[in-house]
Amino acid sequence: MGKSGIRVAGAVASGALLLAGCGGPGGGGGEDRSDAARREPVTVAKAPARIPVPLGRGSRVDSDFNGDGHRDLVLNDLVKRDSHGDDAGIGIVYGSARGPAPGARQLLSPAQHAAATKGQLPAVFDAEANCDLDKDGFTDLVVSTDPPYDGQGQPPVPLQILFGSSRGLSGKAVKLAIPAQARFGNDWPDQPVCGDFNGDRAEDLVVHASDGRLSHLQGPFTRKGAPKTAGAPLASPGNVPTPPAVDVDGDGRDDLLVRTAEGSGTSDSSLVPGGPAGPTGTAVALPNGVDVAFGRFGGGKGLDAAIGTMRGTALRYDVPGTRRGELPVAGTVLDSGDFDGDGLSELLSSGSQLRILKGRAGGLSATGMVTVQPPAAGTTRVLAVADFDGDKRADLVVRTYRGDTKDTIAVYPGAKKGLIARKPALTFSTSGFLGAER
Numbered sequence: 001m002g003k004s005g006i007r008v009a010g011a012v013a014s015g016a017l018l019l020a021g022c023g024g025p026g027g028g029g030g031e032d033r034s035d036a037a038r039r040e041p042v043t044v045a046k047a048p049a050r051i052p053v054p055l056g057r058g059s060r061v062d063s064d065f066n067g068d069g070h071r072d073l074v075l076n077d078l079v080k081r082d083s084h085g086d087d088a089g090i091g092i093v094y095g096s097a098r099g100p101a102p103g104a105r106q107l108l109s110p111a112q113h114a115a116a117t118k119g120q121l122p123a124v125f126d127a128e129a130n131c132d133l134d135k136d137g138f139t140d141l142v143v144s145t146d147p148p149y150d151g152q153g154q155p156p157v158p159l160q161i162l163f164g165s166s167r168g169l170s171g172k173a174v175k176l177a178i179p180a181q182a183r184f185g186n187d188w189p190d191q192p193v194c195g196d197f198n199g200d201r202a203e204d205l206v207v208h209a210s211d212g213r214l215s216h217l218q219g220p221f222t223r224k225g226a227p228k229t230a231g232a233p234l235a236s237p238g239n240v241p242t243p244p245a246v247d248v249d250g251d252g253r254d255d256l257l258v259r260t261a262e263g264s265g266t267s268d269s270s271l272v273p274g275g276p277a278g279p280t281g282t283a284v285a286l287p288n289g290v291d292v293a294f295g296r297f298g299g300g301k302g303l304d305a306a307i308g309t310m311r312g313t314a315l316r317y318d319v320p321g322t323r324r325g326e327l328p329v330a331g332t333v334l335d336s337g338d339f340d341g342d343g344l345s346e347l348l349s350s351g352s353q354l355r356i357l358k359g360r361a362g363g364l365s366a367t368g369m370v371t372v373q374p375p376a377a378g379t380t381r382v383l384a385v386a387d388f389d390g391d392k393r394a395d396l397v398v399r400t401y402r403g404d405t406k407d408t409i410a411v412y413p414g415a416k417k418g419l420i421a422r423k424p425a426l427t428f429s430t431s432g433f434l435g436a437e438r
Helices: 035-039 430-435
Strands: 073-075 090-096 099-108 126-131 140-144 159-162 193-195 204-208 213-218 240-246 255-259 267-272 284-289 291-295 304-308 313-316 324-327 334-337 346-350 354-357 370-372 379-386 395-402 406-412 426-428
Touching: 073 379, 099 426, 099 430, 126 193, 204 240, 284 291, 284 304, 284 313, 291 334, 291 346, 304 334, 334 379, 346 379, 406 430
Parallel strands: 193 240
Antiparallel strands: 073 090, 090 099, 126 140, 140 159, 193 204, 204 213, 240 255, 255 267, 267 284, 291 304, 304 313, 313 324, 334 346, 346 354, 354 370, 379 395, 395 406, 406 426
């Protein structure tokens, strides 16, 4: 998710956006776990016809792998042919002037796109972060893998980079190179976060080291996966760097949110300011919670923070300001985005329901809250809140699934009135990737 939809989730992996089961019309919610549903094969006959990935020339749009000026959609957890099937890989739906175009789809599989370690291809191949690491105008994708490790000494780096191009993501990934001086301890170097933390207008990566330390890899990166430079690991108030990075104070340097624990449970979190040497300095402590989202919710000049708990949502306006608020809406997963294009962010809360709270001059309020009805029965996850069609309004992308073999992706455009369209402008299934060329 780009910075237009500023969200920080307790679960760090890309796509790990949790929403307790929302049911569609006539559905009671929850995952269908019947034997028939688990055995039912996937059909791909209704998938949109394949079309070529549009050629691009480079752009500054977030998540634009082919550089044509339109945001692309990344999909982990594709459906399987049966419940015992292997994970197919990562799905990319390339964008257009009207939003995601399911016909322009690409399957990224370990067999075709992963780098081998000691002659062994990874079984795990999950999208983690994306940004333009080599500064060529094409967004690159950071992928997590599972290289072989005998348990002795420091584990290998599990992260790989697929570079964007005029034809999108292509070729083999390269392994992320983390210099020895930037590593610490024997933890896996993972949890990547993109951001310009030192203000040099090049995207950096921050990854977990161990024992309260983080590795700051300064961009731009080479096509061999090496950073421009990397110093000693940085001390941090938390072990888990959490995307996306945000420039809270407007100084041109991204600030980094770190949590004390990974996963979707309650955790302490702190915002570490960016600086000439990267994310260092006095951190701003935020209330203990499940999730954090940043946005311009109203009543201040800078970015505000919403911290979700099982009981309600705590608000901190003008971080690290003193003005506070509280909403009686539980925030197990939070996202933000300007759905109506008025310059203020709305807060999207994904708990037992999918609800949008409108940003106002006086701040967020539960008054006039909009409830989104998913288009199908099952468990629903928020995939993205971002402007996919270029109209300066955030759009909402959700996935509703039933077991391992059925799902529906729905795209709801942002709207001046009502915040988002009442019905999705586009629906499709990730089953279409099962017929994609590999």
